[in-house]
Amino acid sequence: MGRDAAVTDAVVRDVVVVGAGGMGRAWMDVVEAREGLRPAAVVDIDTSTARAAATERGWNVPVFDDVAEALREAPADLLLNVTIPEAHRAVSETAIRADVPVLSEKPATPTVADAMWLSALSAARGVLLATSQSRRHSAGISAFHHALRDLGGAEHLETQFFQNPRFGGFRDEMPSPLLVDMAIHQFDQARYLLGSEPESVYCEEFSPSWSWYRGAAAAQATFRFSNGSRFGYAGSWCADGLTTSWNGDWRASAPGGSATWDGENAVRLQREEGPVRHLPVIPDQEGLDAALTEFLSALDGREAPSGEISRNIRSLAMVEAAVESSATGARVELDAVFARAGAVALAEAHAAGEDEIADRLSEWAGGPPR
Template identity: 45%
Template sequence: MTAPLRVVQVGAGGMGRAWLATVAADPDVELVGVVDLDLDAARAGAELAGDPTIPVDRDLTALIAETGAEAVLDITVPVAHHPVTLEALRAGLPVLGEKPAAQTVAEALALAAAAEATGKLFMVSQSRRYNDQLVAFRQHVRGLGAIGGLDTRFAKAPHFGGFREEMDDVLLLDMAIHAFDSARYVLERDPVSVYCESWNPSWSWYRGDAAAAAVFTFEDDVRYVYDGSWCAPGAETSWNGDWRASGAAGTALWDGDHDPWSDLDGTPGAPDPAPSVGTEIAGSLASFVRAVRTGEVPDGEVHGNVMSLTMVDAAIASARSGRRIVIDEVLEQAHATAIEHEHDPAIRERLTAWGSVRSALATGSPDTAALG
């Protein structure tokens, strides 16, 4: 199929404008509608996308029917991710949504079950996975033999204004999820437990905690250590953080902005190059289009993405309780909450059919590959 994928975008705020520009630059995508509660913002978004005559509305379902859209981009604030994505899936359309998958793990599990029930793709744009340097770093890590530990140091001082500065646990929920997701990608393992402390420095301009330190235990007893701050002016790291992996054969390093490298006991590592994955949201969008057109399951499909959000919830729970948190306990509690709050019989049926939540997320559903 060579015709551009017809999409409606929900959300025309700050991040929405970045997506609108990306959509406009992609010849494989055609923007056919913009949804926003603020119609002036929606109209401005259409103009930014290069066509002020693009239809706008506050009602997603109505605009889908009007435009004949084939897919939905959910670029709303996190609290709106669950209702917007669910509305699109129920309308029979695949969805590409901004991270996190939902405001809570329970909502994310419900959306995974909704994707199964509708047989439509829900892909989370974990955009920082779309970085060829990150892919190369994983290649270097693979050459280290048995892995003992992975560390990320993150230090930035952005003044966003808006909803981020009013969020609870702003660093862990809105930014650390990128590093947590990348750690899963690099280690090719999933987390088992976490101990975390978070705090807000006296000079912070955020309401919620803007600094955190966490130690995750991953499968095979590998440790992942995250040390981050969003109010650390001076000598800032890359937005991707500064990474170090330690293995039996040596060490791999990546500063987040340049090509990674590895030292195998004095010998430079030279892994095989990997194919390009594209760049951030442009790469994510291209992957989504390819998945919708071919039926392949993309990186970021909701079943594979939920564990990254679970790492965030577990870290927050640890910081608030002062104790080590077991990941499976978070998953099982979120699963029970999702079942309790779910009113859609088809989604509830899928949720209750799951045995182990970890196993359900690992295997996903064959139905989600039927994306046409």
């Protein structure tokens, strides 16, 4: 689909894609398949990579190595931020200041303080910023969620995540690759499944002797949620053999019984000593495509997406709190994480003379965005 391709939808939105690596190309394919979207530009620090990605898809669009320049030169109704995490804040901030809504790959930023800043900027400018928590969207997790509601709501939720990717690149060098780059998916899924928000965590992370990562690639964590429920996470990114789904392998106990989900399409439920039921999983939009649908619906004036920055920041805070707990060996309260992050963001806003950001942060009084 080129820039001049005919689109049948009444509303046609021009999309700038920032980041032309593996995930950037995956997002470009989602754009390619979606009527009502038109590629406007591709941005990457390596313009040859951007040009190759565009050419592979027959996109006759300009390429840039600078986001601000791209937004000045190319029409944009939304921007897909598919850069490395360290670049997320700068790219999203540039787009928001240009009044361009942003759908970003996770995490929104590497730190809660940066996410607080972006959330305040988004709220002050009235420009939507959302994170694509694509693993919240699947037919399997929807069926599992319905099962937990039917059982009266889970009070004990567990997931095991064991995979063995050989990524190479920045993930191999990260201090906490599993927690920072992957666990946010399962943490976000837990918030959705429990219908509650996390209050505290105790976590230990470590490196098995055979790990090929520089940082800790395995972790165990227990979260307490505001409704009294507990969520246990056990994971590894260096587990050869008997790997789980990329969504993890889940079990929940509730007042009316228990349910399991294999992370794909097998959802089981049992009430007390009754028969085990295999629940139907109804096909629906999943992954990136579902996250994009949710975002576009919000641009049309409907409900804010589940990954909207003020909501999604709680999933990021779970990661930051887990990393802190592992480093200190102590339980960490998420209120303390937000208080410190808010103070850092507020000090930065005052130092930069960003009154509209400072005003928003002050309204939240050291707590998460609201």
